[in-house]
Amino acid sequence: MTDRLILGIESSCDETGVGIVRLGPDGALELLSDEVASSVEQHARFGGVVPEVASRAHLEAMVPTMRRSLEIAGVELSDVDAIAVTAGPGLAGALLVGVSAAKAYAAALGKPLYGVNHLAGHVAADTLEHGPLPDRCLALLVSGGHSQLLLVEGLAHKITELGSTVDDAAGEAYDKVARLLDLPYPGGPPIDRLAKTGNGCAIAFPRGLTGPRDNRYDFSFSGLKTAVARWVERSEKAGDELPLADVAASFQEAVADVLTMKAVRACKDLGIDTLVVAGGVAANSRISGLAAERCAEAGIDLRVPRPKLCGDNGAMIAAIGAHLVAAGAEPSPVDLSTTPGLPVGTIQVR
Amino acid sequence: MLVLAIDTATPAVTAGVVDLTADSPPRLLAQRVTLDAKAHGELLTPHLTDALAEAGRTFADVDAIVVGAGPGPFTGLRVGLVTAAALGQALGKPVYPVPTPDAVALAAATGEPLLVATDARRREVYWAVYDAAGVRVDGPGVDRPADLAERGLDVRAAVGEGAVLYADVLGFPVVGPHHPTPVALVAVAAADVLAGAEPGPLTPLYLRRPDAVEPVGRKRVTRA
Numbered sequence: 001m002t003d004r005l006i007l008g009i010e011s012s013c014d015e016t017g018v019g020i021v022r023l024g025p026d027g028a029l030e031l032l033s034d035e036v037a038s039s040v041e042q043h044a045r046f047g048g049v050v051p052e053v054a055s056r057a058h059l060e061a062m063v064p065t066m067r068r069s070l071e072i073a074g075v076e077l078s079d080v081d082a083i084a085v086t087a088g089p090g091l092a093g094a095l096l097v098g099v100s101a102a103k104a105y106a107a108a109l110g111k112p113l114y115g116v117n118h119l120a121g122h123v124a125a126d127t128l129e130h131g132p133l134p135d136r137c138l139a140l141l142v143s144g145g146h147s148q149l150l151l152v153e154g155l156a157h158k159i160t161e162l163g164s165t166v167d168d169a170a171g172e173a174y175d176k177v178a179r180l181l182d183l184p185y186p187g188g189p190p191i192d193r194l195a196k197t198g199n200g201c202a203i204a205f206p207r208g209l210t211g212p213r214d215n216r217y218d219f220s221f222s223g224l225k226t227a228v229a230r231w232v233e234r235s236e237k238a239g240d241e242l243p244l245a246d247v248a249a250s251f252q253e254a255v256a257d258v259l260t261m262k263a264v265r266a267c268k269d270l271g272i273d274t275l276v277v278a279g280g281v282a283a284n285s286r287i288s289g290l291a292a293e294r295c296a297e298a299g300i301d302l303r304v305p306r307p308k309l310c311g312d313n314g315a316m317i318a319a320i321g322a323h324l325v326a327a328g329a330e331p332s333p334v335d336l337s338t339t340p341g342l343p344v345g346t347i348q349v350r
Numbered sequence: 351m352l353v354l355a356i357d358t359a360t361p362a363v364t365a366g367v368v369d370l371t372a373d374s375p376p377r378l379l380a381q382r383v384t385l386d387a388k389a390h391g392e393l394l395t396p397h398l399t400d401a402l403a404e405a406g407r408t409f410a411d412v413d414a415i416v417v418g419a420g421p422g423p424f425t426g427l428r429v430g431l432v433t434a435a436a437l438g439q440a441l442g443k444p445v446y447p448v449p450t451p452d453a454v455a456l457a458a459a460t461g462e463p464l465l466v467a468t469d470a471r472r473r474e475v476y477w478a479v480y481d482a483a484g485v486r487v488d489g490p491g492v493d494r495p496a497d498l499a500e501r502g503l504d505v506r507a508a509v510g511e512g513a514v515l516y517a518d519v520l521g522f523p524v525v526g527p528h529h530p531t532p533v534a535l536v537a538v539a540a541a542d543v544l545a546g547a548e549p550g551p552l553t554p555l556y557l558r559r560p561d562a563v564e565p566v567g568r569k570r571v572t573r574a
Binding site for chain 1: 390391392393394395396398399409424425428429431432433434435436437439440441554556560561562563564565568570571572
């Protein structure tokens with residue numbers, strides 16, 4: 001068996017991504033290109049992703065992003081052996097642009113098409129940087145749209161959701177708190193920067209779902225966001241100058257504390273020694289920093305992909321596609337459609 | 351020349367394989383058309399593959415692609431455009447966008463002034479007006495049927511699902527077919543395709559801006 005080229009297309013939210021991965025005969029993955037066109041600036045003034053704006057941007061960006069990705073990889077479309085595309089979860093109209101394009105590329109080239117799970121892709125991104133995962137590992141997936149604890153028993157085989165957010169995703173909480181503090185969208189980077197100059201213990205914001213009777217692996221960030229809003233409003237009413245850096249740091253500490261505590265707890269409960277932290281929010285310095293501290297204490301091997309691979313991208317979709325191809329998975333059907341609510345357990349749409 | 355025809359600007363998922371020569375009208379070799387406003391993404395590419403197979407051809411035989419650029423409901427419209435764009439890139443062949451109502455008007459070919467009105471949802475229609483020679487003289491636009499009727503359009507008939515839905519308000523005799531045919535789509539672009547002209551940009555005719563409002567102030571969670 002020779003090398004195979006796997007192309008990945010991502011369009012589930014506001015990034016149009018095309019990545020190309022070389023799958024070696026031994027199953028090794030080599031990242032050849034990872035091009036992303038983002039419409040994030042077009043959403044900034046709305047304070048969140050506007051689905052129609054994102055969908056329009058995907059249509060404009062698809063062919064140019066494909067062209068750049070092929071150029072950087074130094075390959076032709078006709079060299080590609082299989083195409084993977086995000087079939088869900090994500091925004092319906094946005095997903096449809098990527099899936100439609102992927103179906104056309106696959107049909108024109110006569111190559112197999114794999115409709116894959118975006119969340120599995122986030123975990124697979126780590127294998128592009130740190131090599132194969134052990135047979136069992138835990139993944140903490142944190143992004144603007146998702147916050148989940150996953151038990152991964154073979155990327156192409158079995159992913160089980162242990163817990164997830166019952167309300168806002170972690171990244172969503174960052175965006176909402178950023179608005180409260182008059183910081184720009186998306187909220188993660190500015191809050192992270194500001195938090196570095198503040199005291200994370202200054203304000204004791206609540207840790208959601210950490211009581212003795214609460215679900216051990218679920219998250220809740222809506223109450224935290226409201227607590228920050230109350231604190232800010234009380235401070236304004238009292239005429240105090242808002243200690244912005246301390247509010248940002250204390251909020252960030254509350255998020256990082258709960259996420260990493262529950263991830264390490266799940267590892268211990270299940271006797272797992274490897275934790276992958278993935279998704280856009282994994283790039284946050286305090287979340288990855290606290291995860292490193294707590295994993296070191298607990299003797300857990302922590303794996304966090306570099307920031308470029310944490311955000312949405314096509315390379316992660318190529319990576320999960322490559323794992324499926326390597327495992328001998330059958331391609332998806334020709335009438336493949338999008339599944340905006342695709343559960344994480346469905347790694348491939350068949 | 352072997353030309354693929356694609357349109358997803360109406361509830362019809364339209365895919366056709368058309369033979370185009372300089373000295374005769376475009377000739378249909380095969381087509382697959384399904385009326386399902388929610389199945390564009392699912393069905394378009396399989397329809398193209400099936401139509402090519404029926405015509406005894408493959409994607410490698412395709413010389414050009416013609417795609418309806420709308421106006422039409424956004425989500426479906428984008429399926430046709432991105433499919434055409436990706437096929438064009440993968441095959442290295444030109445993709446010619448045409449206004450969808452031009453193809454609807456051509457297929458109706460009444461020889462009299464004609465209104466094309468397709469369903470724009472939200473109780474509005476996408477419309478365009480054609481003279482007796484089939485030349486577009488007004489539109490495309492998007493309006494409420496009543497506002498369109500008030501303009502006193504100088505037409506003898508109307509075609510399209512919008513014309514059917516709002517026949518009472520518009521007050522014109524309705525003719526058909528209501529969806530663009532593969533042959534008509536190719537006919538609209540025939541001169542450019544045959545000349546090998548540089549295609550125009552693949553820009554969808556949205557005619558409406560995205561629904562989005564900028565947030566004003568923030569909601570208080572404590573009593574002021």
